[in-house]
Amino acid sequence: SSELTQDPAVSVALGQTVRITCQGDSLRSYYASWYQQKPGQAPVLVIYGKNNRPSGIPDRFSGSSSGNTASLTITGAQAEDEADYYCNSRDSSGNHLRVFGGGTKLTVL
């Protein structure tokens, strides 16, 4: 089955731009979706498809993809963006499975 790899931790200065990446073979065939999870809370969808934001998600969140890498970019990071971020995609083996990345802990300095 497929695997998605994320950096365990990333930091960004308040108001600066940060990119969180997700790598995996399945991303050559499928777009990633991205989730924000704060301590003690359920995950929340922030980006899906080519670069779509659900209602209520600030436009400072954006997504992109190239080859086997998907990226979540936060332009002008805010203190409330400090959270864990997970990517997800379909498994590319044609077995109907899904896969999550290991998660990235974002610290806003």
Add this chain to the structure above:
Amino acid sequence: EVQLVESGGGLVQPGGSLRLSCAASGFTVSSNYMSWVRQAPGKGLEWVSVIYSGGSTYYADSVKGRFTISRDNSKNTLYLQMNSLRAEDTAVYYCAREYSSSWDNWFDPWGQGTLVTVSS
């Protein structure tokens, strides 16, 4: 309002069984793909299982043969029957509505989660 509410978690001994429920409101479970995702304490998200609107079911290798996903259309509720539980199944279990196309998938919304602890 679209909402998912899980229940049924608790403490169970290794080898035991537990059934989780996920009650949906604001949409019809049987018309959607529905998934279970779990998160072990201090760890990341792990996809567990999906049931398609047509009824097909699929499982992660880690639970295949032990867990069964199902739904009750009359109750608009999703279930996860968990048998032969192991310590490594200890986690918060989330249910989520899943959208899926030929080139992507995403989960929205998620329930609040229910904690399953497997321990003697």
